[in-house]
Amino acid sequence: TQLLEQSPQFLSIQEGENLTVYCNSSSVFSSLQWYRQEPGEGPVLLVTVVTGGEVKKLKRLTFQFGDARKDSSLHITAAQPGDTGLYLCAGEFWNQGGKLIFGQGTELSVKP
Amino acid sequence: DAGVTQSPTHLIKTRGQQVTLRCSPISGHKSVSWYQQVLGQGPQFIFQYYEKEERGRGNFPDRFSARQFPNYSSELNVNALLLGDSALYLCASSFSDEKLFFGSGTQLSVL
Numbered sequence: 001t002q003l004l005e006q007s008p009q010f011l012s013i014q015e016g017e018n019l020t021v022y023c024n025s026s027s028v029f030s031s032l033q034w035y036r037q038e039p040g041e042g043p044v045l046l047v048t049v050v051t052g053g054e055v056k057k058l059k060r061l062t063f064q065f066g067d068a069r070k071d072s073s074l075h076i077t078a079a080q081p082g083d084t085g086l087y088l089c090a091g092e093f094w095n096q097g098g099k100l101i102f103g104q105g106t107e108l109s110v111k112p
Numbered sequence: 113d114a115g116v117t118q119s120p121t122h123l124i125k126t127r128g129q130q131v132t133l134r135c136s137p138i139s140g141h142k143s144v145s146w147y148q149q150v151l152g153q154g155p156q157f158i159f160q161y162y163e164k165e166e167r168g169r170g171n172f173p174d175r176f177s178a179r180q181f182p183n184y185s186s187e188l189n190v191n192a193l194l195l196g197d198s199a200l201y202l203c204a205s206s207f208s209d210e211k212l213f214f215g216s217g218t219q220l221s222v223l
Contacts, residue, residue, distance in 0.1 A: 006154075042116070042202050042214030043155065088154050098145045098206060099168045102154030 003027060004091055006103035013079055014111055021074045021106045023089035029101075030094040032065055032072045037086040037105075079110045114138070116205050116215035124221045125193050133188045133218045137205030143167075144186040145212065146178055147202040155202055161186055190220075198222045 005024045013019055023032070031050040035043035047056050049065035049072060056063045060083075062075040072089055086107050090100040117136045125131050137144050143162045147155035157170040161180035175191045184205075190197055198221050204212040 004154075041216050042204070044214070045211060048210065090154070096168065098143055098160040098162070098204075098212065099157050099170070100147075100155075100212070102147075102156065104152075105154045 003101050004089060004103035006087075006089055006106050008106060009104060010107045010109075012109045012111065015080055016078050017110075019076050019079055019108070021087055021089075021108075022071070023073065023103050024071045025091060026070065027091070027093075028069045029091035030069075031092045032069075033090045033092070033100065034063055034072070034074055035088040035090060037088060043088055076108075079108075081110045081112050084108055084110050116203055116213050118201075118203050118215040118218050120218060121216065122219045122221075124223060126223050127193055127195060129193050129222075130189065130191045131193060131220060133190075133201050133203075133220070135186045135188070135203030135205075135215060137184050137186070137203075138207075138213055141205035141207050141213070142184055143206045144180055144184065145204045145206075146186070146188050147204065147214075148172075149200040149202055149217070151199070158188070193222045195222050 007022050033048045034046045037043040047063045052069045053067045054065045060077045064073045086105045088105045089103045119134045145160040146158040149155040158172050159178040160168040164180045178188045180186045200217040200219050202217045204214045206212050
């Protein structure tokens with residue numbers, strides 16, 4: 001049973017389109033992190049959200065933490081080919097720093 | 113400054129063999145975590161070590177073991193390898209619990 005469900009698992013879009021990736025759980029997390037992973041590399045942290053309802057922006061990427069701290073979303077505006085990669089959400093429970101629960105990942109392909 | 117370094121980068125073993133994977137954390141980081149990433153899945157937590165003590169263990173069989181050395185580097189050992197152990201093994205280090213820095217991983221293939 002997957003504790004964190006990510007959707008969609010695969011996404012292929014054209015350059016300039018917008019997209020949203022969802023991360024859902026029945027569990028409450030102390031924080032939720034989003035990573036991007038490229039082939040042959042480890043995940044790289046994009047953002048950490050810690051407050052229910054929190055919204056963070058990183059250039060064309062907007063991250064939101066659900067009010068109940070059970071879900072999160074990543075929205076990309078005007079996607080570019082350089083955004084191609086595997087996007088992973090990861091939840092952390094209180095007092096379990098370093099032990100992340102990852103979703104299955106969303107494989108994004110942005111075609112020029 | 114060097115990031116998290118893992119060795120070897122690739123490894124091929126046969127069923128029943130044993131393997132040791134190595135990780136050097138970022139200088140100053142005292143916590144090391146190990147994750148297994150099967151193709152098409154997100155990473156799954158195996159172990160965390162802090163100041164040479166095991167701080168957490170994921171749902172993995174006893175064939176998996178790890179240790180952390182006085183210089184904070186770490187080794188992950190897997191005994192009696194199974195085909196299902198084929199995966200990318202990721203090491204992550206952190207100064208605090210807030211941000212993990214991942215290495216590029218060791219790709220293990222079990223034939």
